[in-house]
Amino acid sequence: MDVTIRDLVIEYSSGGYPVRPIDGFDLDVKGGELVLLLGASGCGKTTLLSVLAAILTPTSGSVMVGDTEVVGLHGAPLTSYRRNTVGVVFQAFNLVPSLNAVENVMVPLRAAGMGRAAARSRAESLLARVDLTERMHHRPGDMSGGQQQRVAIARALAHDPPVILADEPTAHLDYIQVEGILKLVRGLADEGRIVIVATHDDRLIPLADRVVNLTPRADTEAHEPERLDLAEGDVLFRQGEQGDLVYVVEDGAIEIMRQRDDGTIEKVATIGPGQYFGELAPMFGLRRSASALAGEQSVVTSMGLREFRARFGVPDPKVLAGSGD
Numbered sequence: 519m520d521v522t523i524r525d526l527v528i529e530y531s532s533g534g535y536p537v538r539p540i541d542g543f544d545l546d547v548k549g550g551e552l553v554l555l556l557g558a559s560g561c562g563k564t565t566l567l568s569v570l571a572a573i574l575t576p577t578s579g580s581v582m583v584g585d586t587e588v589v590g591l592h593g594a595p596l597t598s599y600r601r602n603t604v605g606v607v608f609q610a611f612n613l614v615p616s617l618n619a620v621e622n623v624m625v626p627l628r629a630a631g632m633g634r635a636a637a638r639s640r641a642e643s644l645l646a647r648v649d650l651t652e653r654m655h656h657r658p659g660d661m662s663g664g665q666q667q668r669v670a671i672a673r674a675l676a677h678d679p680p681v682i683l684a685d686e687p688t689a690h691l692d693y694i695q696v697e698g699i700l701k702l703v704r705g706l707a708d709e710g711r712i713v714i715v716a717t718h719d720d721r722l723i724p725l726a727d728r729v730v731n732l733t734p735r736a737d738t739e740a741h742e743p744e745r746l747d748l749a750e751g752d753v754l755f756r757q758g759e760q761g762d763l764v765y766v767v768e769d770g771a772i773e774i775m776r777q778r779d780d781g782t783i784e785k786v787a788t789i790g791p792g793q794y795f796g797e798l799a800p801m802f803g804l805r806r807s808a809s810a811l812a813g814e815q816s817v818v819t820s821m822g823l824r825e826f827r828a829r830f831g832v833p834d835p836k837v838l839a840g841s842g843d
Contacts, residue, residue: 519584519680521547521570521712526579528565531779538758538805539565543579545730547714549680552707552725555716557732558803563716564609566732567683570714571606572599583681601630605674607684611666613658619645619669620654626676644672648702664695671702682706684715688722700725733803741822748812754796757809761799764826767791770816776808788813797826 528540539562547553555563568574569581572588581588583603591599613622623641628634645654648668658666667687674682687703688696704725707713715722723729741763748754748770755761757777765772767789774786774795786808789795799806800823821829 519549519712520582521545521681521714522580522582524580524582526566526569526581527577528562528569528574529577530565534778534780535776536758536779538577539732540576541758547712547728549712550707550710551727552704552713552715554722554726554729555714555732556718556720556723556729558718561732563718563732564685567606567685567714567716570681571604571683572596601626602677603679604681604683605677605679607667607670607674607682607687609686609689611658611670611690613666613669613673615658618655618657619650619661619672622658622669623673623676626673630677640676641672644675645669647675648672649698662695663690663692664699667691667695667699668702671699671706675706679711681712681714684713686717686719687715688717688719696721741820741825743819743821743825746818746820748816748818750812750814752812754810754812754818755806757806759806761796761804761806763820763822764794764797764800765810766794766819766821766829768817768819770818771813772810772816772818773813774808774810794826794830797823 523543523545526540526543527538529536529538531537539560543566555566557563565574569576570583570588572591576589579589583599586595586599586603588599614625617625620638620641623644624637627637627640632640642654645651648671650665650668650672653661653665658669661669667690684703687699691699700722703713703715703722707727715726745768746754754765754772769791772789772795774789775783776786777783795810796806798804
């Protein structure tokens, strides 16, 4: 079974503003591959998993899992897809506190109509597989984070799905617990499954067949300063676009405008001579959070990060992060 994603767009409202973390995204994954969706918080990793799990409907695009078009599924086909095709390992485990490990794994089996005895036998077999034989009758509150994650993985395997989706599977684990989970996740793919993991944990990189970075790297290529003469209303960049340049106003005024999800436009700031703007997108690999246009006839200078830092003495964010201040 393969996964094929084409021209995927995901847009939603956040605080009254439209956010589009995924825009025109393509991905191909084949059986037996472990793929990491790597990136900072807010880049769309969990959102993308939710679409693959048929929990969230994208704005547009196609998601084929095997012969099934996931976008638009509803009714019995949707239930069947969620039950038999994808297993989801949630970041917060999502175990039922009042149930022990066996009973938690039995939940999806019983919900699918499996008899109690058969469901218990299947749950015990899965827990043994994730090395929890001695913890089968413990409740989540009596288990470590790593043990709870193993229960969550066993539950995701209840119906032996060909696709496993894991959201930050190492987020709540210490370095001792992480090793076992990493081996377990790799083993799931080695058995022929597709395993797609959303994470910001680069310890998983050596185990992956492929890494998809959803946070664009900061552009460190040289971009020699360039003078731009703008007429009133000329647009430098638009909200939601990727950006690799920083701008300095030499003359005139640049309006920073942000669109709300009801279509209205609000002015965020006016940038005057000697001031710079647009540095966060290229510095941190973010999309533009607003649009920039000339409020009057203006002159600006565009430049890359290297030239920007040299002109204004702004350090690399990695230096700031490691300064301890």
